Amino acid sequence: MPDPRLYESDTYVLLEPGLAEQFLSTEEMLEKLQTILEKRQDDLPRDLQKFSLVQDQARYLLETSCELDMEPGQFLQWYVVRLEK
Numbered sequence: 267m268p269d270p271r272l273y274e275s276d277t278y279v280l281l282e283p284g285l286a287e288q289f290l291s292t293e294e295m296l297e298k299l300q301t302i303l304e305k306r307q308d309d310l311p312r313d314l315q316k317f318s319l320v321q322d323q324a325r326y327l328l329e330t331s332c333e334l335d336m337e338p339g340q341f342l343q344w345y346v347v348r349l350e351k
Contacts, residue, residue, distance in 0.1 A: 281343040283336065292328075295344060299324035302334070302342065311335070 278295045280288045290298065303310070303323050311334070314323045327334065334342045 277347050277349055278344045279347050281345075283340040283342075289347070289349075290344075296321075296324050296328060299327055299334075302336075303327070 276292045278290050278292070280290055280295065280298065282288070300320050300323075303314070303320050307320075310323070313330075314327060317323045317326060328344075332344055336342050
């Protein structure tokens with residue numbers, strides 16, 4: 267059975283259109299998502315509309331998804347990564 271610590275991580279790689287990949291901590295990733303979601307409150311994905319707080323929207327998105335539509339044909343993508351064994 268694999269060690270459960272293999273699946274623990276607090277680092278994300280963020281892929282944004284036209285930018286180099288970025289490595290962010292969980293807190294930094296949440297801040298990034300909150301900043302984006304604050305600007306899109308009138309155009310939220312359906313599953314985020316049930317949350318009234320931007321912080322709750324960002325946390326839910328981080329825990330349940332790995333992609334957010336930004337505009338037609340462009341996506342913000344993030345993935346959990348483990349930087350060391």
